[in-house]
Amino acid sequence: MTNVSTTTTADPMIRLQRVEKWYGAFQALHDINMDVRQGERIVLCGPSGSGKSTLIRCINHLESYEKGEIRVGDTLLGHRSRDIDAIRRDVGMVFQQFNLFPHLTVLQNCMLAPIRALGLGKAQAEDRARSLLDRVKILEQAEKYPAQLSGGQQQRVAIARALCMRPKVMLFDEPTSALDPEMVKEVLDTMIGLAEEGMTMICVTHEMGFARQVADRVIFMASGAIVEEAPPATFFSNPRHERTRKFLGEILRH
Amino acid sequence: MGRDEFIFLLIGLKWTVVLSVVGFVCGSIGGLAIALLRTCGVPYLERLTAFYIGIFQGTPLLMQLFVVYYGLALVGLKLDAWIAVAIGLTLHASAYLGEIWRGSIEAVPRGQTEAAKALSIKYVSRMKDVILPQAIRISLPATVGFLVQLIKGTSLAAIVGFTELTRAGNIISNQIFEPLTVFGIVGILYFIMCCPLTILGARLERRFAMSAR
Numbered sequence: 001m002t003n004v005s006t007t008t009t010a011d012p013m014i015r016l017q018r019v020e021k022w023y024g025a026f027q028a029l030h031d032i033n034m035d036v037r038q039g040e041r042i043v044l045c046g047p048s049g050s051g052k053s054t055l056i057r058c059i060n061h062l063e064s065y066e067k068g069e070i071r072v073g074d075t076l077l078g079h080r081s082r083d084i085d086a087i088r089r090d091v092g093m094v095f096q097q098f099n100l101f102p103h104l105t106v107l108q109n110c111m112l113a114p115i116r117a118l119g120l121g122k123a124q125a126e127d128r129a130r131s132l133l134d135r136v137k138i139l140e141q142a143e144k145y146p147a148q149l150s151g152g153q154q155q156r157v158a159i160a161r162a163l164c165m166r167p168k169v170m171l172f173d174e175p176t177s178a179l180d181p182e183m184v185k186e187v188l189d190t191m192i193g194l195a196e197e198g199m200t201m202i203c204v205t206h207e208m209g210f211a212r213q214v215a216d217r218v219i220f221m222a223s224g225a226i227v228e229e230a231p232p233a234t235f236f237s238n239p240r241h242e243r244t245r246k247f248l249g250e251i252l253r254h
Numbered sequence: 255m256g257r258d259e260f261i262f263l264l265i266g267l268k269w270t271v272v273l274s275v276v277g278f279v280c281g282s283i284g285g286l287a288i289a290l291l292r293t294c295g296v297p298y299l300e301r302l303t304a305f306y307i308g309i310f311q312g313t314p315l316l317m318q319l320f321v322v323y324y325g326l327a328l329v330g331l332k333l334d335a336w337i338a339v340a341i342g343l344t345l346h347a348s349a350y351l352g353e354i355w356r357g358s359i360e361a362v363p364r365g366q367t368e369a370a371k372a373l374s375i376k377y378v379s380r381m382k383d384v385i386l387p388q389a390i391r392i393s394l395p396a397t398v399g400f401l402v403q404l405i406k407g408t409s410l411a412a413i414v415g416f417t418e419l420t421r422a423g424n425i426i427s428n429q430i431f432e433p434l435t436v437f438g439i440v441g442i443l444y445f446i447m448c449c450p451l452t453i454l455g456a457r458l459e460r461r462f463a464m465s466a467r
Binding site for chain 1: 300363365366368369371372373374375379384385387388391467
């Protein structure tokens with residue numbers, strides 16, 4: 001793996017402090033504290049309903065939070081839309097359901113945000129889109145519509161679309177959970193390639209092989225709280241909490 | 255029924271077409287505004303537009319035309335009959351189209367809005383480039399259906415004394431005492447207006463379905 005310098009800036013790229021979130025009376029996030037440094041690869045895992053998706057969706061304000069503080073770069077994530085838009089430019093997201101725009105071609109999907117949100121010219125946006133589609137090895141499908149592609153291809157387009165904004169951080173919300181098993185590898189390979197280029201990543205995933213290979217830290221969540229976090233070697237071989245052990249026992253049985 | 259009578263019917267037809275077009279175009283502009291307000295996320299605006307829609311969906315079009323026609327005169331606005339009817343039809347159409355399009359905006363999967371937000375695409379562009387193109391495709395059957403209803407609804411203008419196609423037919427029929435012939439022809443003229451729209455609607459649906467598949 002490439003030797004990425006992670007400590008040139010002392011401040012973490014993303015910082016969550018004492019973050020709490022409620023849906024009505026139900027508390028979804030309890031006292032979340034997390035720092036992500038530039039170039040770090042974090043894998044978030046845990047059972048259903050543990051709050052892992054909620055947590056990363058708070059980072060780009062797809063969900064709001066009630067207590068605590070979330071900082072992305074120098075910007076405090078509050079309710080001011082200017083800050084939210086600025087943060088969303090720097091934070092890319094890939095969804096479980098791909099969420100490609102069905103009425104636009106693959107190329108148009110990738111060009112839309114740079115044109116509308118970054119103000120790029122059409123030619124410039126097209127060049128960038130083509131080079132990123134090439135990087136995820138899907139350039140030959142540029143003129144197709146999403147419905148004509150397989151799941152794995154669609155997810156790679158979704159990754160390229162997010163990369164077209166040149167984000168500083170990429171969030172992955174269970175990117176392979178909706179894919180047939182034979183397509184999981186092509187998406188994971190794309191994500192590994194990104195990691196090797198030094199992209200800061202937070203991945204919510206059940207793919208433990210990916211975590212072992214790529215993650216700097218694995219964070220285990222349950223019932224809305226962070227239970228344990230450790231580098232993958234320690235996490236998988238020597239989990240400290242009972243809950244972590246139970247989870248690993250179930251998930252690694254397959 | 256002679257040539258002059260038929261021409262009189264055609265003049266009535268012309269006014270039916272004018273009323274339908276004005277009602278649909280202006281109603282669409284109003285309807286889009288209402289649909290956007292209904293989905294904007296500000297609770298009191300959403301309730302206000304829901305109330306507006308409720309009034310126009312809950313009362314007869316005939317009554318609405320009466321209220322606009324006589325109400326405007328009471329307030330002092332002496333408008334031509336056809337303008338008053340056009341205003342009434344516009345308000346009516348904006349409520350129905352607003353509700354149809356609100357439904358189709360909400361039928362667009364939430365993931366689309368989330369993906370657009372995650373890409374930092376702001377509200378206007380999000381609606382224009384992502385949500386509305388998908389919403390329009392979803393709304394086509396209901397929108398075309400409503401347009402056909404609107405064309406037939408213009409016949410109510412006859413009650414406030416405006417000579418559109420139905421009233422023209424009424425007048426001719428009273429003159430030449432051949433109601434079956436006259437209204438048969440009037441019915442055929444309405445059908446000639448409505449049928450192509452239904453076919454056009456079906457063709458548009460097929461074209462959109464092909465490009466999305």
